[in-house]
Amino acid sequence: AGYDPREFPIVLTTVDSVLFTYHEDRLKVLLVQRANHPQAGRWALPGGYIDQDRDATLEDTAHRVLASKTGVVPPYIEQLGSFGGAGRDPRGWSVTIAYTALIPFQACLTHIESVTDTQWFDVARLNELELGFDHEAIIDAGRERFRQKALYSLVPAHALQEPFSLADLRRVHELLIGMTLSRKSFIRRVEESGALIETGDEAPSGRGRPSKLYRRSPHLDDYRFIRNIGK
Amino acid sequence: AGYDPREFPIVLTTVDSVLFTYHEDRLKVLLVQRANHPQAGRWALPGGYIDQDRDATLEDTAHRVLASKTGVVPPYIEQLGSFGGAGRDPRGWSVTIAYTALIPFQACLTHIESVTDTQWFDVARLNELELGFDHEAIIDAGRERFRQKALYSLVPAHALQEPFSLADLRRVHELLIGMTLSRKSFIRRVEESGALIETGDEAPSGRGRPSKLYRRSPHLDDYRFIRNIGK
Structure with missing residues (x-):
């Protein structure tokens, strides 16, 4: 015999994801406007129930939901x-297993432009929205996770379309960490890491010399700085 | 209208905990012998369903289950x-939210000695057991979490009854990290941290001078070494 879980009140179990990108000098998070009760009309994290079939x-649930909202599976989750x-x-005792992810803005541009219920929001302006459930706290946890990643790794490069300049990558790190980073020191740290690869191409930069362009190396996700990147 | 979760197949949602202690020169994990289907007779992590009332x-669920198995709430979780x-x-799609915790062996000695279905097992000898479900992988994840804590913090002190010697604490760190640590360097790192407090008492040690005794400071859980403790 033993426990039959169907004798117990149901715990609502969902998977939600905090997906970040970088666009127009801003860190942005993907939100979906709720169509249904409860909290219809509010913006909330992309998420849903587990589809047992x-x-x-x-992680499959997170991938499936994000792919349905963005058209693609994010490169980092x-x-x-x-x-x-x-x-x-309000429906009762609930658990959400939250994931956090990064995607280049361009990777899902066409898909997101084609719908009205899914949009990128500047994370610095989320206080202007009334978010659903406890999703503000979950977004804060996601930002804190990537703040740590930005201090100790180059994982934030997953928010950029390849090839990218180190000026753009440094800006992503600065937005995540919340402080300005020295240009020279950032370039030196990246070069010492081997976690990014020079493509050999260059892009025109606003002033002076063109910028070298980079792509992610296969070791990127495993690389970790001993000293944090702000020091 | 909207989703009625009761229309969906139920996901079994439980909370399990990996509770470690230190006893007789060994790192030990608490396991409970399953009385019921499925996998009756196997040793598994202490856990259970959420009690919605x-x-x-x-965390309340984790505390409640651990208190029922040990008589106390662990000091670190x-x-x-x-x-x-x-x-x-085998009952179907399931999720467990896992916690990992530390407790001094003496804190739950009387309670655990009074029951037969709950025992401490040497983590170095778990391969002699056939554990329930995926609990071996969850225990491995708990060990890895505390390996990191042992490298960068003094949180492992929660596995020791106060007051304790630095020889015992160093041994806990060595078991968690999987390498020998220099005695002098460990003492220096502890003293620089301020995360432990000298009680002023001493205990006889095997050879030579008696050992100073320590207790946890209120800052212990927040203290983090910049350089890992093995370096």
Whole structure:
């Protein structure tokens, strides 16, 4: 015999994702306007229930939902943490397993322009929105995760379309960390890391010399700085 | 209208905890022998369903289950991650939100000695057991989390009864990290950290001078070494 879980009140279990990108000098997060009860009309994280026929793992659920909203699977995703409780959803006790991810803006531009319920929002201006559920706290946790990644890795490069300049990458790091970084020191740290590869091409830059262009190396996700990049 | 989650197949959602302690020169993990289907008789992590009347948060569930198995709430606990999938439990698609925690052996000695289904196991000898579900992988994730904590913090002190010697704490760190640490360097790093407090008492040590005894400072959980403790 033993436990039959169907004898217990159901816990609503969902998967939500905090997807960031970089566009027009801003860090942006993807939000979806809720069509249904509860909190219809509010902007919330892309997420949904587990589809037991199609999803073999929690990451499959995150991939499926993000692909349905952006047209593609993001190049970088990691589990952020689970948020649960009696009070976070009016329908009852609920748990969401949250992922956080990065994508180049251009990778999903066409898809997102084709719909009205899915948009990028400047993370510095989220206070102008009333977000659904506890999603503001989940977005904050995602920002903190990538703040750490920006200090100790070059994973933020996944927010940029290849090839990219180190000026753009440094700007992504600055937005995530919340402080200005020295240009020379950033270039030196990137070159020492081997986590990015020079393409050999250059792009015109506003002033002076053209910028070297880079792409991600296969080791990018595993590379970790001993000293944080702000020091 | 909108989604009614009761129309969807139920996802089994549980909370499991990887609780470690230090005893007789060994790192140990708490396991509970399963009484019920599925996998009755196997040793597995202490865990269970969310009790919607008693638990306001996921951490409440972890605390409640651990207190029922050890008699006390552990002094250190953090969320480890969620493990989910179609194949991990024969009853169907399931998710467990895993926590990992530390407790002094003495804190729960009386309670655990009074029951037969709950025991400490040497983590170096878990290969002799056939564990339930994917709990071996969850224990590995808990060890890796505390390996990082042992390199960059003194959080492992939560596995020791106060007051404790630095020889014992160093041994806990060595077991978690998997390498020998220099005695002098460890003492210096602890003293520089301010994360532990000398009690002023001493305990006899095997050879030579008695050992100074320490307790945890209120800043212990927040203290982080810039350079890892093995260097």
